Amino acid sequence: xxxxxxxxxxxxxxxxxxxxxxxxxxxxxxxxxxxxxxxxxxxxxxxxxxxxxxxxxxxxxxxxxxxxxxxxxxxxxxxxxxxxxxxxxxxxxxxxxxxxxxxxxxxxxxxxxxxxxxxxxxxxxxxxxxxxxxxxxxxxxxxxxxxxxxxxxxxxxxxxxxxxxxxxxxxxxxxxxxxxxxxxxxxxxxxxxxxxxxxxxxxxxxxxxxxxxxxxxxxxxxxxxxxxxxxxxxxxxxxxxxxxxxx
Amino acid sequence: xxxxxxxxxxxxxxxxxxxxxxxxxxxxxxxxxxxxxxxxxxxxxxxxxxxxxxxxxxxxxxxxxxxxxxxxxxxxxxxxxxxxxxxxxxxxxxxxxxxxxxxxxxxxxxxxxxxxxxxxxxxxxxxxxxxxxxxxxxxxxxxxxxxxxxxxxxxxxxxxxxxxxxxxxxxxxxxxxxxxxxxxxxxxxxxxxxxxxxxxxxxxxxxxxxxxxxxxxxxxxxxxxxxxxxxxxxxxxxxxxxxxxxx
DNA sequence: CGTCGCCTTGAATCATGTCAACTACAGTGG
DNA sequence: CCACTGTAGTTGACATGATTCAAGGCGACG
Numbered sequence: 001x002x003x004x005x006x007x008x009x010x011x012x013x014x015x016x017x018x019x020x021x022x023x024x025x026x027x028x029x030x031x032x033x034x035x036x037x038x039x040x041x042x043x044x045x046x047x048x049x050x051x052x053x054x055x056x057x058x059x060x061x062x063x064x065x066x067x068x069x070x071x072x073x074x075x076x077x078x079x080x081x082x083x084x085x086x087x088x089x090x091x092x093x094x095x096x097x098x099x100x101x102x103x104x105x106x107x108x109x110x111x112x113x114x115x116x117x118x119x120x121x122x123x124x125x126x127x128x129x130x131x132x133x134x135x136x137x138x139x140x141x142x143x144x145x146x147x148x149x150x151x152x153x154x155x156x157x158x159x160x161x162x163x164x165x166x167x168x169x170x171x172x173x174x175x176x177x178x179x180x181x182x183x184x185x186x187x188x189x190x191x192x193x194x195x196x197x198x199x200x201x202x203x204x205x206x207x208x209x210x211x212x213x214x215x216x217x218x219x220x221x222x223x224x225x226x227x228x229x230x231x232x233x234x235x236x237x238x239x240x241x242x243x244x245x246x247x
Numbered sequence: 248x249x250x251x252x253x254x255x256x257x258x259x260x261x262x263x264x265x266x267x268x269x270x271x272x273x274x275x276x277x278x279x280x281x282x283x284x285x286x287x288x289x290x291x292x293x294x295x296x297x298x299x300x301x302x303x304x305x306x307x308x309x310x311x312x313x314x315x316x317x318x319x320x321x322x323x324x325x326x327x328x329x330x331x332x333x334x335x336x337x338x339x340x341x342x343x344x345x346x347x348x349x350x351x352x353x354x355x356x357x358x359x360x361x362x363x364x365x366x367x368x369x370x371x372x373x374x375x376x377x378x379x380x381x382x383x384x385x386x387x388x389x390x391x392x393x394x395x396x397x398x399x400x401x402x403x404x405x406x407x408x409x410x411x412x413x414x415x416x417x418x419x420x421x422x423x424x425x426x427x428x429x430x431x432x433x434x435x436x437x438x439x440x441x442x443x444x445x446x447x448x449x450x451x452x453x454x455x456x457x458x459x460x461x462x463x464x465x466x467x468x469x470x471x472x473x474x475x476x477x478x479x480x481x482x483x484x485x486x487x488x489x490x491x492x493x494x
Numbered sequence: 495c496g497t498c499g500c501c502t503t504g505a506a507t508c509a510t511g512t513c514a515a516c517t518a519c520a521g522t523g524g
Numbered sequence: 525c526c527a528c529t530g531t532a533g534t535t536g537a538c539a540t541g542a543t544t545c546a547a548g549g550c551g552a553c554g
Binding site: 398399440441443444447 | 542544
């Protein structure tokens with residue numbers, strides 16, 4: 001198997017076990033060729049539509065969600081810079097969820113044929129995508145456990161901790177502060193609560209000196225306590241196949 | 248790429264887009280070599296432990312779940328005959344969930360090294376596993392949406408419909424009846440409800456002539472209505488890479 | 495024939511949802 | 525500059541779905 005810049009970028013990504021770094025993002029993006037913009041509210045992927053490619057988020061936030069009847073909505077997770085938007089693209093005919101930008105978004109789109117060709121040439125890329133899929137399943141399980149079995153207070157603490165640690169991994173959180181461009185309604189749709197109750201819980205956390213908020217800026221005053229409330233789990237670690245990168 | 252019985256079994260599975268048939272199970276099991284038994288309550292996979300192999304369920308039921316503090320528990324999904332237990336094995340160092348038999352269980356275990364070797368030889372196997380992973384993620388998303396945004400009534404209807412259609416796919420449900428060896432406590436842990444409330448909802452469904460129950464046997468009296476209540480989504484369909492099986 | 499797991503039911507309680515009203519602020523057009 | 529509009533956040537009063545507590549039933553099994 002020959003080495004190419006892309007392969008090494010992917011492998012570095014595996015090594016770091018975090019989201020893609022900006023550098024790696026650029027490398028993969030170079031491969032993809034096309035770079036696109038989306039405005040707040042634009043759909044990147046639409047529930048039920050055939051998927052045409054895979055998106056690598058360069059900058060900005062998106063949500064992955066599903067619309068139910070009655071206008072109900074469940075947010076599966078938040079898509080951050082460096083995230084691969086839908087690795088399932090290679091595997092499934094059409095997605096069962098939508099992805100929408102919630103801030104202005106920069107992303108590069110890798111078309112399906114291009115991606116398939118790449119995967120044929122470098123099977124390790126498929127492993128990377130699979131790992132991405134597994135990591136998402138991992139987050140889904142944590143999320144499910146939270147929504148199914150934890151109190152509103154715990155769920156929201158967990159969401160805040162998760163966002164903070166993911167942002168820290170991509171160096172978008174300084175110290176114990178981060179900019180979080182999501183509305184309380186989105187927190188509600190992610191945690192399975194009502195908007196109003198989310199507000200009450202956030203205010204309670206402020207009253208209890210766990211967090212501070214100024215507009216979209218969140219600051220953790222007592223991280224340890226917050227983590228304890230959230231019963232914060234560890235993130236998925238890569239296994240042998242991805243770790244031993246021998247020839 | 249050479250053809251082997253295993254490869255063709257796997258491909259048939261892809262074609263059928265359902266769980267593995269008994270025949271295919273036997274084929275893969277032959278490959279695996281070891282066949283094992285587990286009693287009700289035995290752990291197949293333990294949360295946090297390094298994974299040593301992948302299990303293909305031959306017969307019996309299991310649950311995939313996570314234990315939280317306070318004795319709370321979230322059941323992620325039910326593992327049925329023909330299911331591959333943890334494809335994530337190739338990808339992740341250790342699982343973030345447990346799998347426990349809830350009936351006497353027959354399964355074949357494919358050890359990790361064996362599996363890795365097989366995947367090297369036949370990359371399409373990796374795609375199959377990946378697809379399995381994607382299908383599970385799909386079920387997780389439906390499950391999350393149900394727990395986060397649907398009423399107890401809807402959630403339980405959805406669970407019943409899901410089990411019924413999965414059992415139908417492997418020919419373990421006749422007509423509108425099936426044997427469902429799960430306790431109401433498990434339904435509660437899967438749907439994020441209390442045991443008592445699960446009971447009330449089930450009784451209500453009986454009163455409303457939606458279902459009938461005799462011990463572990465469930466019968467749907469009004470499937471259409473039940474599906475409507477459940478807002479039953481379609482299951483994941485495989486995409487191009489798996490569908491076009493050209494050379 | 496006692497014990498244990500599972501199911502069932504009623505009454506009281508609680509967490510969370512709903513409704514309604516109000517504030518704050520940003521954008522927009524006159 | 526103002527009036528207007530819309531979106532997001534905040535708060536109280538009240539409603540309700542779901543939980544908890546408590547008690548009992550029923551069948552399986554040693």
